[in-house]
């Protein structure tokens with residue numbers, strides 16, 4: 001896999017980017033077909049609705065990084081029930097409303113609700129694939 005540096009006007013320094021095969025083309029002979037750019041420095045510093053390097057919706061870049069599995073340490077996790085596989089597990093937080101299930105790949109919408117007392121619980125909602133495709 002080839003990595004390149006590109007200047008990010010938001011971060012004000014170079015960020016590392018790469019190309020990954022699109023999900024539908026995983027295992028396909030021609031990996032360049034439908035390849036997607038992924039910023040490996042996606043994180044909490046990415047604010048606003050668009051990625052400053054590629055002009056993509058910010059959440060799309062976050063989902064791409066999560067699905068690539070290249071930098072799992074950059075994504076915080078929340079324990080919740082996945083709406084796709086209905087298992088309790090740790091979802092990778094893409095942004096404040098989207099989280100990625102590492103078991104089945106579903107992008108869940110999620111939120112934290114406060115119960116009586118001090119406890120916060122993550123609640124997942126309907127799958128958010130449609131808005132990201």
Ligand SMILES: [Zn+2]
Nearest residue numbers: 082085101104
């Ligand atoms: Zn799942």
